[in-house]
Amino acid sequence: MLDLILSRHAGEKIRLRGLSMELIKQVLNSPEQIYFDVVTRLYVAMGHVAFHGEKIPMVVIYRAERGSHYIATVYPCKEFKEEAERKVKKGRWIKVGRREA
Secondary structure (H helix, E strand, O other): OOOEEEOHHHHHHHHHHOOOHHHHHHHHHOOOEEEEEOOOOEEEEEEEEEEOOEEEEEEEEEEEEOOEEEEEEEEEOOOHHHHHHHHHHHOOEEEEEOOOO
16 A cells, blocks of 8 residues: 655645546556656656546656655646657656556
C-alpha cells in the first residue's frame, strides 16, 4: 500500500481536474515509463488510466521519501510521448525505465 503525501499544488490540481487518489496509485504501482527530471530532482511516472470513459496517459511527478511518495503534481497528458521526447532531447529528463512495484 502506498502512502501518499500531497503538495498544496498537487491537492489543488487533483481537485480541479477531478482526479482520484486511486488513479495516482495505479500510475505509481504500474508505471509504463519513468523519467528523472534533472532540474527539479523529481521522478516522472506515466501510465495509462481510465479517465472520463477513455484510456489516457496520466503523469505523476513525485519523489520517494521515508516509505511514502511525495506528490508534486499530477496531470492527464494526451501528448506525453511528444513531451517526453522533447524533454529527453533537451537533457531535462533522463529515462530510468519502468519501476517495478
